[in-house]
Every structure is written in C-alpha cells, then in structure tokens.
Amino acid sequence: MELTSSLGLIAPEILLSVAGLFLLLVAAWAGDRASSAISIAACVVLGAAFFLVAPSVCAGAAGLETVAFGGQFRADAFAGFAKLMIYAAAGAALVVAPAFFTRYAAMRAEYPVLVLFGTLGMSIMVSATDLLTLYIGLEMQSLAAYVLAAFLRPDQRSAEAGLKYFVLGALASGILLFGASLLYGFTGTTQFELMRVAMAGPISTGTLFGIVFVLAGLAFKISAVPFHMWTPDVYEGAPTPVTQFFATAPKVAAIALTARVALDAFGTHADAWRQVVIFAALASIVVGALGAIGQTNIKRLLAYSSINNVGFILIGLAAATPQGASAMLVYLVIYVAMSVGSFVAVLMLRDEDGAPVERLADLAGLSRTKPALAFCLAAMMFSLAGIPPLFGFWGKFVVFQAAVQADLVALAAIGIAASVIGAFYYIKVVKVMYFDEAVNVVRDRSDWAHWALLIISTALMSPLGYLLTGPLSVLADRAAASLFFLV
C-alpha cells in the first residue's frame, strides 16, 4: 500500500516530530531543571534519526521507491546525505549550548526542543519535491530559527538579531511564495517533476520571473550575495551556539534545497538560472572576502567567511552536472566540519570571569597562553583559506574541477583568484594569535565536550582527512546520481 511505504520513507521525520512533541511536554511540566536531560534525549533522537537515514545513503537509494506521498517528498540518497550532515550539526549545536547559556542563567528546556523542530523542518526541506512541501519545511525551520536567534532574552543584541532575522526572513519567504505562485500559474503544477516537463521548450517570461523570484528567496536563506545583509548582524547578535547552528545545519538544508529546485524543477532550463547562480557565486566570494577584512569581531568575521564559502558551493551548482552536485556535497561536509570547529573554538574563548571573548584583538598572543586552542583555531583558519595540505583545500579543488569540466573555466579562474583575497583575513587571525604581543585575556578552561568537538574537527581538517576522500566521494557521487535520477 502506498501510504504504508510513504510512512516508512518519512520514518526519520516522524521520529523527530514525535520526539519533539514529547520533549515539549516534558519541558512544560519538568521546567528548566530538566533542560540537560532534554538535551541528552534530543541528542539521542538525532542519533537515532542519523542511523535511520544512513542505510539509504550507503545504498545510494534512488528512483521510484524513494518517492513518497505521490511525488511530494523524496527520501533519496541526496536528501539522506544532507540529512546526515544536518543531524550531526544539530547534535553539535546541542552539545555546546548548556555551558554557554548556564553563564547567563538562560538555559531553558525549550532550546533542544526548538533545535529538534528546526531540524525536522530542514529534514523536510531537503526531501521536498513539491513547492508546498518546500515551503512547509522552510517555514518550520525558519520559525524555530527566529526564536533561537533571540534566545538570550536579556541581551539586546540577541533580541535585535531575532527581530532582524524575522523581518527579513518573512520578506524572503514572501518573495519565494510570489515566485512559486508565478511558477504554478505558468506551469499548472507545484510538483518538481511535472514542472520540469511543463517547462520543456521555449521558456515564457512569466516562468522566467518565477524562477528568478524563487532563486532570490532561496539565495536569502543561503545568505548568498546580494541577499546577505542580514548574515553578519544575525550571526553577531545571536548566542554563539545558535550562530554555530545557523552557520551549519540550515545552510546545508537551504543549499541542498536550492540544488534540488535548480537541477530538478528547473532542470530543462539550466541556461536560464546558471547566470544567476554564477553571479551570486562570484559576488558572494568577492563580498565575503572583502567584507571580512575590516571586521574586528570574530563572529562577524566568520559570518563573512560563511558568505564566502557559499560562493564556492554555488560554483558547484553552476556546473549543473552530477559531478558539480557531488562536489557541492563534498564541499558542504568539509564546510560543516570547519564551521563547527571554528565556532567551538570561539565558544572556548572566555576571559577569567567566563565571559565570552569576541574581539579579534583579544586573541593576540593566544599561542603563548593557550597553545592547543590557538593551534586548532589556526588549523581551521588555514583550512578555510584552502591552503594545502589541509582538508579545506580538497573541497575547493573538487568544486573548481567540476566547474572546469563543465566548461566554466572563467568562473573557476575568477573563483581561485578571489579565494586569494579570502586567504588574507584568515591568515590575519593566525598572525594575531601567533605573532602579536600577548594580552592574556583568554583565561577560562573549557569542558571535555568542547575539546572533543574541536579535536574531532581539527583531525578532520588535518591531512588525515584525505583518508576520507575515497568513501566521501563515492557516497557523494551516489547521492548526486540519485538527484539526477529522473522518475
């Protein structure tokens, strides 16, 4: 029976929603005392969802048996690959949160519940093959994210971040919906498969406007230039564990969603959207690199860095080939590991009172006072800059390779040139830590969970990471192939 198989395909989502609702009730009745227990339970649930999804990724699930609910949802290897990253990133955001919020006496039981609901939304986003499923997933993720951004209620910057994110996010959703309504009007369907068929042949101006508006709405969600203005403010204002969450999981979800929309629904008109994606890619790389140079706040710097990275990922999308999609996924894995590592390192920067240190100048001479932390952060920065032999280089390499093989040599060349600008500010952080006069601001010790996350991500970014290239590219290739498997 179709309903039964559909329900089987959405098992991870059912698990997340039931667990989220149950933990919400626990949060209401047990109160904030239970917040650490709820966090642990949420981690367990994410782990269970991870293992529910893993088999389909390993098997490279594709085709008709992955289609659920009459083509509204697809649990193929591509969605699975993105889900694995999302669940892992959400788990990391749960692990680092208690230590941060406890200092402000702001650890509430709702934090893990909101992260679970946000993760559920992202899970739906990456599997969406219908404009309505897409929108439901996107809004579910966004509504949780708006609340999370403003989670540190006494902090004015956090409240501002939440409000700014909400207003601009609502506007972006409006743009996306307008585009979706145009697409529905001109193709007569909301399903990606049918839309691609309906679009075959010469493209009408209305459809074109629909494509552009949908891409503009999605560009906001992945914070690609020219829709990036909210990113530095929100990343700076939001509590750091939440910023870490924003920089990883929702970004993976939005990029995977953009890839599916572009390659599946708009697949027959790659020429139409390719220019838009190329423009957004190059603009993101350049603005991300130039914007970061003048920053004195580490979180703002990392926000520009994430804009910059989105540009490189979009180069993989611009190729519009299975190889490009696979390169995107490989880059995303490396990007998530780098982001988690850098934000955990930022979380570990605290002065003697335990207050977070966010100014770049306060990092001066960190290599003398905290050599291990400085070393890990330096490894992250070199990796983000894409300097071999660190693993960050591999991500850039596969993306540029895909672009060159899709005859986008000029794009790849400009991208490589612009990544040199980016290297400047990453290396500046290293210079401040290793060669400046020590100010000895960072004093506080961190717990084992932070160290564990930091060491895992540093190990991934070290040349040891290259041991993973084999299995990683096999899985990414299978996932990309499932995206191009036309039902």
Add this chain to the structure above:
Amino acid sequence: MVATEYLLGYLPILIFLGVALALSALFVFLPIGVSRITGSHRPDTAKLSEYESGFPAFESPRSQFDVRFYLVAILFIIFDLEAAFLFPWAVSLEFTGWPGWITMMVFLAELAIGFAYAWKKGALEWE
C-alpha cells in the same frame, strides 16, 4: 533579430539584478526611513500635537498597552485557523477516507499538545 535573441539570453540575470537592486535598496532605505520616523528625527510640538475632529485629544494615542493582548491575539489566530482548516476536511472526508480522518486526528493531537504547553506555561492567564 539575432541580436535581440542573443540579448534575450541574458534576461534572467537582468531580472535578478533588478530584483536584487530593488530589494537591497529597500533593505537599506527602509530602516533609515523608519529610524527617521522613530529616532533621530526632531519634530516640534505643533507637529506632534494630536488633532482629533477639531478638539484637543483626550489622551495620548501613544499610551502603552499590555503585551499580553498580543499573546492572546496570536493564540486566537492559531486556534481560529485550526477551526477553519476543519471545514474543507469535513466536506471532503468521503474522498480522503480513513487516512484523512487519522491525519486530522494527528493534527488535532499536535494542536492539543501546543495548547497544553501554552496552558501550562501560563500564556492563558491574565494575572
């Protein structure tokens, strides 16, 4: 003709840039406009005084009101929409059958959980 077709190939990027420009301008100038209205702008008393059908106003229109009105309004909207969703479900139940019925029960159960949460958190109490 050939030149036109050639240029038409670049229409998507033109539209994208137009949309981007318009929205960027909106993002930049809307906050400036709002801050002029609310912040640094310094209007005089004559401009500020209320005008109400020729009479002096009875009280300031900018008096604060309780934020709890907002909370109640939000809760009302949520449960109002839920009730509105029941109508199309009810008239199409013969087509959706048991799966439709179960789905709606799941939906209502989720709303009940949300309601229980709001109740327990004291969102429904005025004092």
